[in-house]
Amino acid sequence: MDIPGFPARRAALTLIDAVLRRGETLDQAASSALGRVKGDADRALARAIASEVLRWRRDLDALIDSATAQVLPADAKPRAVLEIMLAQVLRLDTPPHAVIATGLPLLAGGPRRLAHGVFSTLMKRGVSLPQAPGLPDAAAARWGERAGAIAAGLAEPPPLDLTLRDPAETDLWAERLGGVSLLPGHLRLPRGAAVEGLAGFGEGAWWVQDLAAGLPVRLLGEGRGRRVLDLCAAPGGKTLQLAAAGWDVTALDIAGRRIQRLRDNLARTSLHAEVVQADALAWEPPAPFDAILLDAPCTATGTCRRHPDVLHRIGARQIADMVPLQQRLLDRAARWLNPGGTLVYAVCSLEPDEGVGQAARVRLSPDPILATELPAGLAPTGDGWLLTDPGMLSEAGGLDGFFVARWCR
Numbered sequence: 001m002d003i004p005g006f007p008a009r010r011a012a013l014t015l016i017d018a019v020l021r022r023g024e025t026l027d028q029a030a031s032s033a034l035g036r037v038k039g040d041a042d043r044a045l046a047r048a049i050a051s052e053v054l055r056w057r058r059d060l061d062a063l064i065d066s067a068t069a070q071v072l073p074a075d076a077k078p079r080a081v082l083e084i085m086l087a088q089v090l091r092l093d094t095p096p097h098a099v100i101a102t103g104l105p106l107l108a109g110g111p112r113r114l115a116h117g118v119f120s121t122l123m124k125r126g127v128s129l130p131q132a133p134g135l136p137d138a139a140a141a142r143w144g145e146r147a148g149a150i151a152a153g154l155a156e157p158p159p160l161d162l163t164l165r166d167p168a169e170t171d172l173w174a175e176r177l178g179g180v181s182l183l184p185g186h187l188r189l190p191r192g193a194a195v196e197g198l199a200g201f202g203e204g205a206w207w208v209q210d211l212a213a214g215l216p217v218r219l220l221g222e223g224r225g226r227r228v229l230d231l232c233a234a235p236g237g238k239t240l241q242l243a244a245a246g247w248d249v250t251a252l253d254i255a256g257r258r259i260q261r262l263r264d265n266l267a268r269t270s271l272h273a274e275v276v277q278a279d280a281l282a283w284e285p286p287a288p289f290d291a292i293l294l295d296a297p298c299t300a301t302g303t304c305r306r307h308p309d310v311l312h313r314i315g316a317r318q319i320a321d322m323v324p325l326q327q328r329l330l331d332r333a334a335r336w337l338n339p340g341g342t343l344v345y346a347v348c349s350l351e352p353d354e355g356v357g358q359a360a361r362v363r364l365s366p367d368p369i370l371a372t373e374l375p376a377g378l379a380p381t382g383d384g385w386l387l388t389d390p391g392m393l394s395e396a397g398g399l400d401g402f403f404v405a406r407w408c409r
């Protein structure tokens with residue numbers, strides 16, 4: 001079918017199906033679903049439509065249900081097509097006639113009339129979305145009293161955060177790129193900028209890294225040539241920070257493709273680390289380290305602003321699957337420290353089992369995180385742990401959800 005813009009909508013439908021039915025991440029699904037879409041703009045559009053449907057799905061479904069007496073099953077194609085059509089009008093400012101022309105053909109041979117009727121009814125009513133998206137019940141229950149604030153923080157995709165190779169140049173880059181800095185070495189730009197076209201990308205003056213993701217390495221301080229192990233390092237945002245802070249870095253990860261991205265990032269920024277591809281559960285270090293950063297594999301629910309698929313893919317089973325791996329990695333890391341050495345454990349997860357629950361089992365001496373080490377507006381917990389979520393620093397544009405804890409041996 002050669003209706004302009006149709007392949008992007010068809011790809012959006014495939015992406016949503018891959019997330020909801022097969023439990024794939026948007027990134028995994030994108031590598032196959034976007035292959036048939038020509039042009040960067042249409043690929044970005046397919047992804048944006050799928051992301052907005054996943055972000056606002058509950059509210060889009062409530063609108064759909066309000067406009068038809070016919071009960072559409074949750075996984076019915078007409079429902080997904082209507083979600084796609086509504087998300088474009090209500091979130092991406094696509095004119096309704098373009099939405100109809102590219103949406104209804106997705107139901108070729110199916111209930112096009114029904115979909116057209118529901119869509120037209122809602123357009124006539126002049127419907128809109130609430131200020132904050134409704135969370136799936138399971139996520140709302142897990143996030144408890146923070147659920148409302150997290151939902152509010154989820155309403156928009158996040159701004160673009162950069163970490164600078166040289167924090168002394170923060171003012172210079174803030175002026176060059178027109179950004180705002182919340183910490184030395186951090187810069188925040190409005191979302192939507194094409195990263196590779198920005199000044200400083202080619203020369204490796206900075207890399208993309210959410211404000212929260214940049215905090216764990218800051219808690220290790222200056223390296224002064226000491227040895228640090230970046231366990232679970234790829235694609236390397238934290239490896240770059242460690243190397244830039246003067247640490248002698250060993251960066252280890254199991255995943256070959258991600259390791260290649262880490263190497264590319266080191267090359268672009270002219271920073272150095274010894275890179276090891278290995279399973280951290282089998283590898284043994286040649287000598288203990290002065291510091292270890294364990295940025296453990298996790299459900300990544302803290303990244304829900306940029307990856308709204310986690311709202312639907314992650315439940316009790318996925319969380320329970322991560323916990324034993326995190327425990328084993330923590331146990332091993334705790335044995336590889338020099339006396340006086342520091343361990344930082346981090347996960348980009350909002351789930352207590354992956355954060356607080358893991359930290360509570362560690363038998364090293366706590367080294368509580370101090371408020372003075374954090375950006376204004378954030379504070380450690382009474383136990384000296386750091387818990388961030390997308391509902392925090394909302395005036396400044398929010399941040400990802402992370403759990404971070406620190407000990408010394």
Ligand SMILES: C[S@@+](CC[C@H](N)C(=O)[O-])C[C@H]1O[C@@H](n2cnc3c(N)ncnc32)[C@H](O)[C@@H]1O
Nearest residue numbers: 232233234235236237238253254255279280295
């Ligand atoms: C949260 S990501 C790391 C992100 C990275 N620290 C950064 O800042 O760019 C977790 C990483 O753990 C790695 N991983 C998972 N299981 C592992 C294992 N058994 N041994 C080593 N790495 C593992 C994954 O390949 C993934 O790259």
